[in-house]
Amino acid sequence: MLSAVTNIFVAIFQRLVIWGESLWALVLLIGLGLKALFEGKVAAFFLQPLTQRRVFAVLRAFVPNISLKRQVMKAYENTGTAVVTRRSDVLDVLNRNADFEVVYGPRMRKLTAGENFFLGMQPGWDYTRDTSAMRLAARMTDVAEIVQPRAAELAQTIVENSGGKIDIVPTLTLEVPWDMTATYFGVGGERRQMQEWTTNLFWYLFQDLGADPQLDAIAMGQASQLRDYLDGAIAERKANPTTTPDILNRCLELQSADTPGMSDLGIRNNLLGLLIGAIPTISKASCLALDELLNRPDALASAQQAARADKDDLFAQHVWEALRFNPFNPVIYRRATRDTTVAPSTFRGMKVRKGQIVFAANFSACFDRLDIKSPNSFKTDRPWEDYIIWGYGMHECFGATINKAVIPTILKPLLKQKNLRRAPGTEGQIDTGTSNFPQHFHLEFDV
Ligand code: HEM
Known part of the structure; x- marks a missing residue:
């Protein structure tokens, strides 16, 4: 009582x-x-993330769910827009695959010139076939055995050779994931070209809400080049086999065993999707986490202490917390497959019409005081479940294990440096150019 x-x-x-x-x-x-x-x-x-955080705080308190007739999203067909801000509702939307579908299929098909890729699929055989095969090819255990040690060595060398002045985007944050695609995926291609292709194609698939015709033209050209490159790389590997434990060789082994989905075309389309997901994302997340730490002197000092003491778990907690405040994506979107309700039988219950795009605000969910302890404090002892950094539910990021290892690994050697600081002036701020993704971010440290 x-x-x-x-x-x-x-x-x-x-x-x-x-x-x-x-x-x-x-x-x-x-x-x-x-x-x-x-x-x-x-x-x-x-x-600005701080502005968005305040907007979400107001919405969560007074109008947690919003439904509009207006079509904000132009890139994918829809009948209107809804926004969901409370954590329990965000997770609910991302869990209810039958009510809320992924929308990316049409653009995925344009990029592959045919088939869908599994992020654009609903639950079913195609999704199970492709994710199962690719999980056998890209094994979780590879991360500790192959990916992380190589990334650590490379990041360390890059920082050591920088002489205390470094533009981290081309030199470090794009370089390490690109190297991973070259040495571990087995399909890195030409460095600058691959970085540009994957950045533009990611933008086209996920962030081109306004359906920019110019970006469409660029994406179609670059997707065609990427397909040609991958077809060539697969043919070349079959003509000249190697024993490297990389994803391409594993896919070819699965092909030899008649694994469903592992035809040359299936392998090419799966690698295309993985490449687009891997390079610009890791680079941007690394920059955003560092940017946030540089804005918080206490957190920066504590992160540096953890890095120098090789307390890797504690160091990583600083990175995840920085990304909670400065997230890669503030929302994840789905489309209602039928008329349905979010938060039924509550005061905030909202009817969603078939075809409406639902923006599930993962950024907001990570600051919902009803579920997250001291949400506005920078804390390094949060349970992992508090974070929604790379999706949630069935489509949670395929690269989650890679991200968890590689992002802190990229940042650690930098954070170990003395007097780590932004370069003076605008150079010391993230420059996204016209691409929506970091292009330059100059830092300095004492040598
Ligand atoms: C910090 C880096 C990354 C971030 C922030 C990120 C973000 C995300 C997000 C938000 C989703 C879910 C999309 C949705 O539900 O609509 C997702 C899914 C996905 N990501 Fe990542 N990603 C990252 C790195 C990677 C890497 C390294 C790879 C490749 C190894 C990758 C491949 C994928 C794939 C294939 C999916 C679809 C999974 C599925 O449908 O089951 N991502 N990612």
Whole structure:
């Protein structure tokens, strides 16, 4: 009885804190938003993670689920837009594959000039066939045995050779994942070309909400080049076999055993999807985590201490927490397959129409005070379950084990350096150029 009463008081107190916090966030949004308006910087203001975090705080407190007739997404067919911000609803949407489908199929097919890739598939035989085969080819145990040691050696050498001044994007954060595709995937191609292709194709598939015709033309040209490169690489490996334990050789072994989905074309399409997922993502996430740490002197000092003491788990916790505040993607989207309801039988329950795109706000979910302890504090002792850094549910990132090992490995040798700092001026800020992905980020340290 006593605990029931205590729970009621705790729940009321929690709601009051949430309302207080969100009202304050609203005041700040109005004040800073007006300032940005007068300065003509509204777009930049809303792109800032801190602004988005405040918007989500207000939504979670007052209108956690929103349904609009307006079509925000132009790249994939839809009948309108919905936004879901509470953690339990975000996870629910990403779990209900029958109600909320992935939309990427049409553009995936344009990139392969035919078949879908498994991120664009609903549950079923095709998805099971391709993910099962590719998980046999890209084994979890490879990460500790092959991928991480190589990344560690390369990152260490790059930082050592930098002489205390480094543009980390071309030199380090793109280089290490590209090297992984060359040595472990077995299909790295020409370095700069592969980095450019995969960056543009990732943008085309996942972030081109406005359906830019110019990007479409670039993507079609580069996808064709990537297909030609992969067809050539597979033919070349078959003509000149090697014994390297890489993904391409494993796929060819599966082909020899008549494994479904492992025809030359199947291998090519699966490698194409993996390549697009691997290079720009690891690079951008590494930059965002570092950027966040550089904005937080205490967290930076603590991360550096952990790196220098080789406390790898603690160091990684700093990276995940930095990515919670500065995430790779603030939302994951799905499309309703039929009329349905989010959060049924609650005050926030929302009807979703068939065809509506649902933005499940993973960024918001990671700051929901109802489920996340001290959400606004930078903490390095959170359970892994608090994070939604690379998706959730059936389509959670195929590269999750790689990401968990490689991103901290890229950053660790940098963080070990003395007086690590941004280069002066704009050079010391992430420069995304026109691509939406980091192109340059200059840092300095004492040698
Ligand atoms: C920090 C780096 C990465 C981030 C932030 C990231 C992000 C994501 C996200 C958010 C999803 C889910 C998309 C959705 O549900 O709509 C996803 C899925 C996927 N990712 Fe990653 N990714 C990263 C690295 C990688 C790497 C290294 C690979 C390749 C080895 C990869 C391959 C894939 C694939 C194939 C899927 C689809 C999984 C499925 O449908 O079952 N990603 N990723």
